[in-house]
Structures are given as C-alpha cells and as structure tokens.
Amino acid sequence: MEEQLRGxxxxxxxxxxxxxxxxxxxxHPYTAPMLRAGAALxxxxxxxxxxxxxxxxxxxGVGERADSAFLFATSDYGDEIPVLLxxxxxxxxxxxxxxxxxxxxxxxxxxxxTGTAVAVIAQAGxxxxxxxxxxxxxxxxxxxxxxxxxxGGPARPEDLVVLFPxxxxxxxxxxxxxxxxxxxxxxxxxxxxxxxxxxxxLQWCGRRLGSGSLAGMVLRGSKRPRVGVTQACRPxxxxxxxxxxxxxxxxxxxxxxxxxxxxxxxxxxxxxDLGRAAEFLLVAIPAAPDSCLGPGGYRVRNVMGFxxxxxxxxxxxxxxxxxxxxxxxxxxxxxxxxxxxxLAGIGGAPAMGLYFNCCARGAEFFGVSGLESAYxxxxxxxxxxxxxxxxxxxxxxxxxxxxxxxxxVLALLD
Numbered sequence: 276m277e278e279q280l281r282g283x284x285x286x287x288x289x290x291x292x293x294x295x296x297x298x299x300x301x302x303h304p305y306t307a308p309m310l311r312a313g314a315a316l317x318x319x320x321x322x323x324x325x326x327x328x329x330x331x332x333x334x335x336g337v338g339e340r341a342d343s344a345f346l347f348a349t350s351d352y353g354d355e356i357p358v359l360l361x362x363x364x365x366x367x368x369x370x371x372x373x374x375x376x377x378x379x380x381x382x383x384x385x386x387x388x389t390g391t392a393v394a395v396i397a398q399a400g401x402x403x404x405x406x407x408x409x410x411x412x413x414x415x416x417x418x419x420x421x422x423x424x425x426x427g428g429p430a431r432p433e434d435l436v437v438l439f440p441x442x443x444x445x446x447x448x449x450x451x452x453x454x455x456x457x458x459x460x461x462x463x464x465x466x467x468x469x470x471x472x473x474x475x476x477l478q479w480c481g482r483r484l485g486s487g488s489l490a491g492m493v494l495r496g497s498k499r500p501r502v503g504v505t506q507a508c509r510p511x512x513x514x515x516x517x518x519x520x521x522x523x524x525x526x527x528x529x530x531x532x533x534x535x536x537x538x539x540x541x542x543x544x545x546x547x548d549l550g551r552a553a554e555f556l557l558v559a560i561p562a563a564p565d566s567c568l569g570p571g572g573y574r575v576r577n578v579m580g581f582x583x584x585x586x587x588x589x590x591x592x593x594x595x596x597x598x599x600x601x602x603x604x605x606x607x608x609x610x611x612x613x614x615x616x617x618l619a620g621i622g623g624a625p626a627m628g629l630y631f632n633c634c635a636r637g638a639e640f641f642g643v644s645g646l647e648s649a650y651x652x653x654x655x656x657x658x659x660x661x662x663x664x665x666x667x668x669x670x671x672x673x674x675x676x677x678x679x680x681x682x683x684v685l686a687l688l689d
Contacts, residue, residue, distance in 0.1 A: 309497060310688060311337050312627035314396040314659035316382035322355035322391075323362045329382075329395040330366035336659055340368030341397035343405065343492065345437070345629065347380045347663035348393040350474040359393060360479055367397055370481040371405045373492045375439035375468035377663035378634035384652035386645045388637050388664060396661035398627055401688070404493040407480035411489055415450035418489055419457030426493065430461040435500040435686055437492050437629065438465030439478050442666050444487035447678035451669065455676045458493075462500045463676045464686045465491065466631035466665030494688065501625070501687040504670045505617040507610035507636060508557060508575055508603035508681060510568050511540040517598050523579065523589040528600070532586035537578075540602040553578040557681070558590045559601040562673030568601050570613050574677045575603060605681060607641050614647060614683065618654040625687035628660035631668050632683045647683060 313336020319325040334341060344367050352359055356376070364372050379388035382396065404425045408418055423430060430436075436458055440450060454463060468476045478490035515536065519527035528536045537556065538546040545552040559573035566572040580589040594600060630651060638644040651660050669676060670684035 310400040310626040312398040312659045313337050314382045314661040316385050316394045318392045320391045322352045322359040325393045326359045326362035329393050330363040333395040333397040337397050337399045342399045343371035343403040344397040346374040346395050347377045350376045351391045373405045373480050375478045378469045379664035381648045382661035384648050386648045394661045402495045405480045407483050408489040409485045415446050416453035419453035423457040430458040432460045432499045433496045434461035435494045436461050436463045439490040441476050441487045442467035451676050462502050464684050465669035467667035470666050498689045503617040503621045503685045505614045505683045509606045509609040511602045511604045514599045514601050524587045526587045534586040549581045555605050559603045574672050575681050624655040624658040627688045629686045630662035632664045633681050634664045
C-alpha cells in the first residue's frame with residue numbers, strides 16, 4: 276500500500292531539496308466538484324520565507340487565489356508572526372486567514388513539534404465567515420450569538436465551525452454551551468491555542484492578532500462534515516459512583532476512600548509516586564449517564580492534586596455526588612488502535628481535512644515522530660490534511676460538544 280501511496284503523491288519540494296534529504300514543504304493538491312484545497316508545511320526559520328514557501332505550495336492545489344485558509348505556526352517565530360501572516364495573506368490573495376499559535380503543526384504526512392514550523396491549508400469554493408472575538412472574558416456565553424450574527428441566517432447541518440480559543444483566559448464550558456446553542460446543528464471542532472512560556476498565546480484573523488481571544492471560521496459546505504474523535508486512554512476501572520466529594524475533591528468512590536481506589540488502580544511503583552501517577556492515571560467522565568466505558572463514551576480530565584491524610588484527590592472538573600467516573604490510563608498502544616479504528620470508520624478521502632491533536636500526544640507519547648500524520652496519509656492518500664498540536668481540543672462526545680484532552684479531532688469536508 277505504501278508503494279501505491281508513494282506513486283499517487285504530487286509533491287512540491289522546497290527549493291534546494293534533493294534526493295536523500297527530507298523536503299521542508301510538501302503540498303498535496305486535490306480537487307472536488309466544488310471545493311479545491313491544498314496544504315503544505317515549512318520549517319524555514321525566516322518568517323517571510325516560511326510563509327511564502329508554505330502558502331505558495333498550498334495554493335498549488337487551489338488555483339490563482341484562495342477563498343480562505345487556516346495558518347498554524349509555532350511560537351518560535353516570536354515577534355515575526357505578523358510578518359508571517361502579512362506575507363501569507365499576500366501570497367494567498369485573501370484576508371480570510373485564521374489560526375493560532377501551536378505547540379506543533381502538521382500537514383501532508385509531516386509533523387513538527389519543535390523549532391520553527393508553519394502549516395497552511397487553503398481552499399476555494401466554500402463560502403466562509405472568519406472571526407476574531409476579543410474581550411470575551413466573563414462573557415464567553417455570548418460568543419455563539421456573535422458568530423451566528425455573521426451568517427445571515429440559521430446555521431445548517433452542512434456548516435463546520437472551527438474554534439481557536441485561548442484556554443488560559445476563556446472559560447470553556449460557557450463558551451462551548453453558547454456556541455452550540457446558537458449554531459446547532461452545525462458541527463463544532465477546534466483546538467486551544469498553544470501556551471508558550473516565553474511568548475504570548477496568539478490567535479488571528481487576517482492581519483488582526485489577539486491574545487485571550489477566540490479566533491475561528493465557519494465553513495459552509497454542501498455536505499455534512501465528517502467528524503471523528505480518537506482517544507489515548509484505556510480503562511483501568513469500571514464506572515465508579517461518587518459517594519462523597521467537596522468541590523473538585525473526590526473523597527469517596529463506591530463508598531471507599533477515593534485515594535485508596537486510585538492507588539489500587541495505579542499499581543506498582545506508580546501507587547507510591549502519586550506525582551508520576553497523575554501523568555498517566557486520569558479520570559473519565561461519561562458523555563451521558565448511560566454512556567459505555569469505550570471510545571467516544573467519555574471525556575478525560577486531569578488529576579490536579581492529592582490529600583493523602585484525607586485519602587482524597589482532586590480533578591479539573593467538579594462532579595456532583597451520585598455521578599459516575601472511571602479511572603483510565605494513557606496508553607500509546609490503545610491510542611494507536613483507537614486512531615486506526617476511527618480512520619477505518621470515518622470513510623474515504625475528503626476534499627480537505629483538519630486534524631487537531633493534543634500536545635501530550637505526538638513523538639514523546641508514541642515513541643516515534645509523525646505517526647499520526649502517517650496514518651492520516653495512509654487513510655486518505657494525497658488529500659490535503661493539516662492541523663496543529665493544541666493545549667486542548669474541541670469536538671463531539673456523545674450528543675454534545677466538549678473540551679477534550681489527550682485526543683485527536685478530525686474534521687473532513689467533501
């Protein structure tokens with residue numbers, strides 16, 4: 276199969292690339308009856324050169340100019356990100372360029388999680404409504420109405436709403452509830468902007484940049500988007516009932532001290548090193564009261580602290596007495612299997628795809644660089660797919676749109 280894929284590719288190599296050296300840029304033009312798209316990735320350290328390389332290569336799959344594009348960039352470009360955007364907009368021929376700072380970027384079978392990197396995916400043929408909403412803090416629930424007001428009519432099942440919030444500032448629950456309430460039955464996906472230590476977390480729309488903002492775009496297709504979510508955990512317990520809690524602190528599960536249950540699930544050395552255990556043993560919250568403990572049936576939340584004297588631990592979401600949780604383990608083999616199952620079930624190659632991955636996945640988690648992008652390329656061949664490694668992900672779990680962690684969210688447009 277790899278030989279067939281290799282023969283089907285249309286590659287646009289970076290200037291100076293030669294056999295035996297991995298190209299910095301690869302574009303995969305793909306044409307559908309209405310939607311034309313192309314994607315590319317550049318790792319050039321100079322912001323202007325990187326923008327030209329990625330934008331021009333992505334444009335090769337579109338035509339003379341794009342109607343819109345997503346641009347994702349690592350924070351290593353620092354103060355040169357405005358130059359990156361200005362150059363890409365000039366190359367693409369559109370101001371409808373939306374994106375955010377990322378922990379890493381991916382496009383066309385390539386991933387880059389360190390150093391300078393920019394990914395561009397451009398399209399022509401779909402009407403779009405890009406936006407950058409600033410000063411939302413405390414008013415997150417209004418975001419949906421502000422976005423809906425741009426559409427000139429109700430949202431449709433064929434619409435794809437893509438969101439890039441600053442997760443350090445904006446509260447996810449009211450934000451997503453407001454967007455879902457105003458824009459249902461559209462599909463809603465996205466990723467939290469990267470949160471670098473040395474640079475501000477930026478979101479952008481055209482030449483406008485914000486921090487603490489919500490950037491995004493509504494793409495109005497002719498077919499319902501296909502959306503898949505892949506998770507990185509396997510169950511370590513069955514569902515457990517919360518029998519005593521206080522705020523974020525779980526004190527009893529099934530009538531037993533919560534931390535005692537947690538240590539039993541951790542097993543071995545992890546049971547004695549709770550700080551280390553918290554990196555791997557997480558909490559699953561069901562999507563609905565009757566959800567199964569399987570892929571797509573729960574969202575994952577971090578363990579935030581321990582009180583050994585009180586036999587309790589805290590999680591990042593408050594749950595009431597009587598609710599159910601489970602303990603789950605981050606596991607690369609389970610994640611790989613779930614990714615393959617999701618790709619097998621989502622259907623064939625799209626005209627354009629977006630993949631939003633968790634910064635806690637990638638090379639360190641899987642032990643090999645580019646694994647997920649390789650699977651995407653194997654599943655969809657030369658169709659253009661691009662995306663980013665974010666601080667969190669946004670996608671469907673059960674019947675609702677959720678803030679997700681340790682997941683990959685895939686959105687396909689036909």
